[in-house]
Amino acid sequence: MANPSPPPLTALPLEIIHHVVQSFVDDLGRANNVTSLLTTSKQLHAIVLPKLYSSIHLRSLSQRLATDRLLRVSRALLLCPNVAHVSFEFFSLRHSEFTTPTEFRLAERHTFEAAVRQLARLKSFYWGPPKAEATNIQGLSIAVVDSVVGPLVAGLMSDKAHFERLELRNAMLPTLGGGLNVLRAALSFLQSIKTDAPATSGPGEVQTEAQAQRIKLTMSSVTNVDPCLVAGLVIGIAQPALGKLRPQESNAIEVHVTDAFVESVWGPRLDTDQVKKAIYELFEWDEASSDP
Numbered sequence: 306m307a308n309p310s311p312p313p314l315t316a317l318p319l320e321i322i323h324h325v326v327q328s329f330v331d332d333l334g335r336a337n338n339v340t341s342l343l344t345t346s347k348q349l350h351a352i353v354l355p356k357l358y359s360s361i362h363l364r365s366l367s368q369r370l371a372t373d374r375l376l377r378v379s380r381a382l383l384l385c386p387n388v389a390h391v392s393f394e395f396f397s398l399r400h401s402e403f404t405t406p407t408e409f410r411l412a413e414r415h416t417f418e419a420a421v422r423q424l425a426r427l428k429s430f431y432w433g434p435p436k437a438e439a440t441n442i443q444g445l446s447i448a449v450v451d452s453v454v455g456p457l458v459a460g461l462m463s464d465k466a467h468f469e470r471l472e473l474r475n476a477m478l479p480t481l482g483g484g485l486n487v488l489r490a491a492l493s494f495l496q497s498i499k500t501d502a503p504a505t506s507g508p509g510e511v512q513t514e515a516q517a518q519r520i521k522l523t524m525s526s527v528t529n530v531d532p533c534l535v536a537g538l539v540i541g542i543a544q545p546a547l548g549k550l551r552p553q554e555s556n557a558i559e560v561h562v563t564d565a566f567v568e569s570v571w572g573p574r575l576d577t578d579q580v581k582k583a584i585y586e587l588f589e590w591d592e593a594s595s596d597p
Contacts, residue, residue, distance in 0.1 A: 326352050327386065355384040364394035364435055372398055372405070375453065376413045382420035389467070391424070393432040399450040414456045421460025428467050430457075433474030449476035451529075454488065461491040468495045470521045478529040485534040488522075492538065492558050496520050523561040530565040530575050536583035 317325075326349070343350050363378055371377070375397055382391070400410050421427075434448040454476075461468070471492065478485055499518045522538065524530070538558045565575040 358385045360390040361388050362392040379416040379420040386423050389426050389428045391430045394435045396448050397450045397453045418456035418460045422463045427465050429470040431472045447477050449473050451477045451479040458487045458491045472523040474525050476527040480529050489538045519559045521559040525563040528566045532579035533583040535580050
Protein backbone atom coordinates (compact mmCIF):
# COMPACT_ATOMS: atom_id res chain seq x y z
CA MET A 306 0.00 0.00 0.00
CA ALA A 307 1.47 3.32 -1.06
CA ASN A 308 2.33 5.83 1.64
CA PRO A 309 -0.04 8.84 1.68
CA SER A 310 1.47 12.05 0.37
CA PRO A 311 2.33 14.67 2.99
CA PRO A 312 -0.17 17.51 3.42
CA PRO A 313 0.58 20.79 1.62
CA LEU A 314 2.25 23.65 3.49
CA THR A 315 -1.00 25.60 3.50
CA ALA A 316 -2.66 22.84 5.53
CA LEU A 317 -0.44 23.61 8.53
CA PRO A 318 -1.54 25.97 11.32
CA LEU A 319 -1.08 29.61 10.37
CA GLU A 320 1.51 30.25 13.11
CA ILE A 321 3.74 27.46 11.76
CA ILE A 322 3.38 28.76 8.19
CA HIS A 323 4.56 32.19 9.34
CA HIS A 324 7.65 30.67 11.02
CA VAL A 325 8.50 28.60 7.93
CA VAL A 326 8.08 31.57 5.59
CA GLN A 327 10.13 33.85 7.86
CA SER A 328 12.98 31.33 7.87
CA PHE A 329 12.78 31.21 4.08
CA VAL A 330 12.85 35.01 3.78
CA ASP A 331 15.80 35.28 6.19
CA ASP A 332 17.80 33.04 3.85
CA LEU A 333 17.14 35.10 0.74
CA GLY A 334 20.24 35.65 -1.32
CA ARG A 335 21.12 31.97 -1.29
CA ALA A 336 19.29 29.39 -3.38
CA ASN A 337 15.72 30.37 -2.41
CA ASN A 338 13.41 31.52 -5.17
CA VAL A 339 10.95 33.99 -3.68
CA THR A 340 9.05 34.35 -6.96
CA SER A 341 7.97 30.73 -6.94
CA LEU A 342 6.75 31.06 -3.36
CA LEU A 343 4.77 34.22 -4.16
CA THR A 344 3.03 32.49 -7.05
CA THR A 345 2.26 29.20 -5.28
CA SER A 346 -1.09 30.30 -3.85
CA LYS A 347 -2.99 33.40 -2.80
CA GLN A 348 -2.59 32.44 0.85
CA LEU A 349 1.20 32.17 0.64
CA HIS A 350 1.37 35.37 -1.41
CA ALA A 351 -0.52 37.24 1.33
CA ILE A 352 1.82 35.84 3.99
CA VAL A 353 5.14 36.27 2.15
CA LEU A 354 4.71 39.71 0.60
CA PRO A 355 4.57 41.78 3.83
CA LYS A 356 7.72 40.05 5.07
CA LEU A 357 9.59 41.48 2.07
CA TYR A 358 8.70 45.13 2.78
CA SER A 359 11.64 47.34 3.70
CA SER A 360 9.66 50.55 4.25
CA ILE A 361 6.17 51.25 5.61
CA HIS A 362 4.33 54.58 5.45
CA LEU A 363 0.93 54.77 7.17
CA ARG A 364 -0.99 58.02 6.72
CA SER A 365 -4.45 59.37 7.46
CA LEU A 366 -5.81 62.91 7.33
CA SER A 367 -8.77 62.15 9.58
CA GLN A 368 -8.63 62.80 13.31
CA ARG A 369 -11.83 60.80 13.72
CA LEU A 370 -10.46 57.33 13.12
CA ALA A 371 -11.54 54.23 15.01
CA THR A 372 -10.42 54.14 18.63
CA ASP A 373 -8.40 50.99 17.93
CA ARG A 374 -6.30 52.65 15.21
CA LEU A 375 -2.93 51.98 16.90
CA LEU A 376 -3.86 48.38 17.68
CA ARG A 377 -4.69 47.78 14.01
CA VAL A 378 -1.47 49.43 12.86
CA SER A 379 0.56 47.36 15.34
CA ARG A 380 -0.97 44.10 14.15
CA ALA A 381 -0.14 45.04 10.57
CA LEU A 382 3.42 45.90 11.55
CA LEU A 383 3.83 42.50 13.19
CA LEU A 384 3.45 40.97 9.71
CA CYS A 385 6.44 42.96 8.41
CA PRO A 386 9.47 41.99 10.54
CA ASN A 387 12.10 43.01 7.96
CA VAL A 388 11.07 46.66 7.71
CA ALA A 389 13.93 49.17 8.00
CA HIS A 390 11.99 52.44 7.76
CA VAL A 391 8.68 53.16 9.50
CA SER A 392 6.68 56.36 9.01
CA PHE A 393 3.44 57.11 10.88
CA GLU A 394 1.41 60.14 9.79
CA PHE A 395 -1.71 59.91 11.90
CA PHE A 396 -3.04 61.04 15.26
CA SER A 397 -2.69 58.62 18.14
CA LEU A 398 -5.42 58.52 20.75
CA ARG A 399 -5.13 59.09 24.47
CA HIS A 400 -7.58 56.61 25.97
CA SER A 401 -9.55 57.52 29.07
CA GLU A 402 -9.12 55.01 31.87
CA PHE A 403 -12.75 55.67 32.78
CA THR A 404 -14.32 54.92 29.38
CA THR A 405 -11.80 52.47 27.86
CA PRO A 406 -11.44 48.98 29.38
CA THR A 407 -8.10 48.19 30.98
CA GLU A 408 -7.83 45.00 28.92
CA PHE A 409 -7.99 46.98 25.68
CA ARG A 410 -5.43 49.56 26.80
CA LEU A 411 -3.01 46.82 27.86
CA ALA A 412 -3.54 44.90 24.61
CA GLU A 413 -2.80 48.02 22.55
CA ARG A 414 0.31 48.81 24.58
CA HIS A 415 1.73 45.27 24.46
CA THR A 416 0.97 44.79 20.76
CA PHE A 417 2.62 48.08 19.78
CA GLU A 418 5.67 47.30 21.91
CA ALA A 419 5.98 43.82 20.38
CA ALA A 420 5.62 45.21 16.86
CA VAL A 421 8.49 47.67 17.36
CA ARG A 422 10.64 45.18 19.27
CA GLN A 423 10.61 42.58 16.47
CA LEU A 424 11.99 45.06 13.90
CA ALA A 425 15.61 43.93 14.17
CA ARG A 426 16.58 45.73 10.94
CA LEU A 427 14.94 49.04 11.86
CA LYS A 428 16.93 52.13 10.81
CA SER A 429 14.47 54.99 11.20
CA PHE A 430 11.17 55.67 12.91
CA TYR A 431 9.06 58.76 12.22
CA TRP A 432 5.78 59.76 13.84
CA GLY A 433 4.07 63.07 13.20
CA PRO A 434 0.84 64.64 11.97
CA PRO A 435 -0.23 64.24 8.34
CA LYS A 436 1.53 66.60 5.96
CA ALA A 437 -1.63 68.50 5.05
CA GLU A 438 -3.04 71.99 5.00
CA ALA A 439 -3.60 73.54 8.41
CA THR A 440 -7.35 73.72 7.75
CA ASN A 441 -7.51 69.93 7.82
CA ILE A 442 -6.09 69.75 11.36
CA GLN A 443 -8.16 70.78 14.36
CA GLY A 444 -7.06 71.87 17.83
CA LEU A 445 -3.49 71.45 19.08
CA SER A 446 -3.06 68.40 16.80
CA ILE A 447 -1.01 66.19 19.12
CA ALA A 448 0.08 63.26 16.97
CA VAL A 449 2.17 61.38 19.54
CA VAL A 450 0.33 61.24 22.86
CA ASP A 451 2.15 60.48 26.11
CA SER A 452 0.65 56.99 26.50
CA VAL A 453 2.35 55.64 23.34
CA VAL A 454 5.88 56.83 24.23
CA GLY A 455 6.37 54.10 26.85
CA PRO A 456 5.69 51.11 24.57
CA LEU A 457 7.65 52.78 21.75
CA VAL A 458 10.70 53.11 24.01
CA ALA A 459 10.30 49.57 25.36
CA GLY A 460 10.16 48.25 21.80
CA LEU A 461 13.31 50.14 20.84
CA MET A 462 15.19 48.61 23.80
CA SER A 463 16.27 45.59 21.79
CA ASP A 464 19.10 44.55 19.50
CA LYS A 465 18.82 47.13 16.70
CA ALA A 466 22.41 47.57 15.58
CA HIS A 467 21.38 49.45 12.42
CA PHE A 468 19.18 52.07 14.07
CA GLU A 469 19.99 55.61 12.92
CA ARG A 470 17.14 58.07 13.44
CA LEU A 471 14.08 58.75 15.59
CA GLU A 472 11.84 61.71 14.73
CA LEU A 473 8.80 62.80 16.73
CA ARG A 474 6.67 65.78 15.74
CA ASN A 475 3.71 67.25 17.61
CA ALA A 476 4.47 65.04 20.59
CA MET A 477 3.48 65.11 24.25
CA LEU A 478 6.09 63.36 26.36
CA PRO A 479 4.96 61.71 29.60
CA THR A 480 5.50 63.59 32.85
CA LEU A 481 5.28 60.59 35.17
CA GLY A 482 8.55 58.65 35.04
CA GLY A 483 10.17 61.27 32.82
CA GLY A 484 9.27 60.67 29.17
CA LEU A 485 12.51 62.10 27.85
CA ASN A 486 14.42 60.18 30.50
CA VAL A 487 13.21 56.78 29.28
CA LEU A 488 13.66 57.93 25.69
CA ARG A 489 17.24 58.87 26.45
CA ALA A 490 17.85 55.50 28.11
CA ALA A 491 16.66 53.66 24.98
CA LEU A 492 18.72 55.77 22.56
CA SER A 493 21.81 55.54 24.77
CA PHE A 494 21.38 51.77 24.81
CA LEU A 495 21.07 51.66 21.01
CA GLN A 496 24.08 53.96 20.68
CA SER A 497 26.16 51.69 22.89
CA ILE A 498 25.56 48.64 20.67
CA LYS A 499 26.59 50.62 17.58
CA THR A 500 30.07 51.52 18.82
CA ASP A 501 31.59 48.30 17.47
CA ALA A 502 30.18 48.88 13.96
CA PRO A 503 32.75 50.05 11.36
CA ALA A 504 32.69 53.76 10.62
CA THR A 505 32.05 54.91 7.06
CA SER A 506 32.49 58.29 5.46
CA GLY A 507 32.06 59.81 2.02
CA PRO A 508 34.78 61.05 -0.33
CA GLY A 509 36.81 63.80 1.27
CA GLU A 510 35.07 63.41 4.64
CA VAL A 511 36.90 62.64 7.83
CA GLN A 512 34.75 61.22 10.61
CA THR A 513 35.47 59.61 13.91
CA GLU A 514 33.78 56.31 14.64
CA ALA A 515 31.42 57.94 17.14
CA GLN A 516 30.44 60.71 14.71
CA ALA A 517 29.86 58.30 11.83
CA GLN A 518 27.62 56.03 13.90
CA ARG A 519 25.84 58.59 16.08
CA ILE A 520 22.07 58.21 16.41
CA LYS A 521 19.99 61.27 15.54
CA LEU A 522 16.97 62.36 17.60
CA THR A 523 14.73 65.04 16.08
CA MET A 524 11.82 66.53 18.01
CA SER A 525 9.61 69.47 17.11
CA SER A 526 6.46 70.94 18.66
CA VAL A 527 6.98 68.78 21.74
CA THR A 528 5.97 69.31 25.38
CA ASN A 529 7.44 68.19 28.73
CA VAL A 530 11.07 68.54 27.60
CA ASP A 531 13.47 68.77 30.54
CA PRO A 532 16.63 70.77 29.57
CA CYS A 533 18.73 68.65 31.94
CA LEU A 534 17.71 65.48 30.11
CA VAL A 535 18.46 67.08 26.72
CA ALA A 536 21.91 67.92 28.06
CA GLY A 537 22.37 64.29 29.12
CA LEU A 538 21.50 63.09 25.63
CA VAL A 539 23.93 65.49 23.99
CA ILE A 540 26.90 64.53 26.18
CA GLY A 541 26.11 60.83 26.45
CA ILE A 542 25.25 60.48 30.14
CA ALA A 543 23.09 57.57 31.17
CA GLN A 544 22.06 59.04 34.54
CA PRO A 545 22.98 62.72 35.00
CA ALA A 546 21.96 62.87 38.66
CA LEU A 547 25.05 61.09 39.98
CA GLY A 548 27.19 64.09 40.83
CA LYS A 549 30.22 65.27 38.89
CA LEU A 550 30.45 63.35 35.61
CA ARG A 551 32.56 63.05 32.50
CA PRO A 552 31.24 62.88 28.92
CA GLN A 553 30.99 59.54 27.16
CA GLU A 554 31.55 60.44 23.53
CA SER A 555 30.57 57.00 22.24
CA ASN A 556 27.08 57.25 23.79
CA ALA A 557 26.34 60.85 22.81
CA ILE A 558 23.26 61.41 20.65
CA GLU A 559 22.88 63.99 17.89
CA VAL A 560 19.88 66.00 19.08
CA HIS A 561 17.76 68.45 17.07
CA VAL A 562 14.97 70.15 19.02
CA THR A 563 12.71 72.92 17.68
CA ASP A 564 9.63 74.55 19.17
CA ALA A 565 9.88 72.63 22.44
CA PHE A 566 8.29 73.45 25.79
CA VAL A 567 9.64 72.68 29.24
CA GLU A 568 6.12 71.78 30.38
CA SER A 569 2.89 72.59 28.55
CA VAL A 570 2.43 74.83 25.52
CA TRP A 571 1.29 77.55 27.93
CA GLY A 572 4.63 77.53 29.76
CA PRO A 573 8.21 78.54 28.88
CA ARG A 574 9.87 77.33 25.70
CA LEU A 575 13.11 75.37 25.73
CA ASP A 576 16.09 77.40 24.49
CA THR A 577 19.81 76.92 23.96
CA ASP A 578 20.77 78.83 27.09
CA GLN A 579 18.76 76.44 29.28
CA VAL A 580 20.50 73.39 27.80
CA LYS A 581 23.92 75.05 28.06
CA LYS A 582 23.28 75.92 31.70
CA ALA A 583 22.24 72.32 32.38
CA ILE A 584 25.49 71.05 30.87
CA TYR A 585 27.53 73.36 33.10
CA GLU A 586 25.60 72.19 36.15
CA LEU A 587 26.07 68.51 35.27
CA PHE A 588 29.85 68.89 35.14
CA GLU A 589 30.15 71.58 37.79
CA TRP A 590 31.95 73.80 35.29
CA ASP A 591 32.56 77.46 35.89
CA GLU A 592 30.53 79.03 33.08
CA ALA A 593 32.75 82.11 33.00
CA SER A 594 36.04 80.24 32.71
CA SER A 595 35.56 77.32 30.29
CA ASP A 596 33.30 75.83 27.69
CA PRO A 597 31.89 72.29 27.71
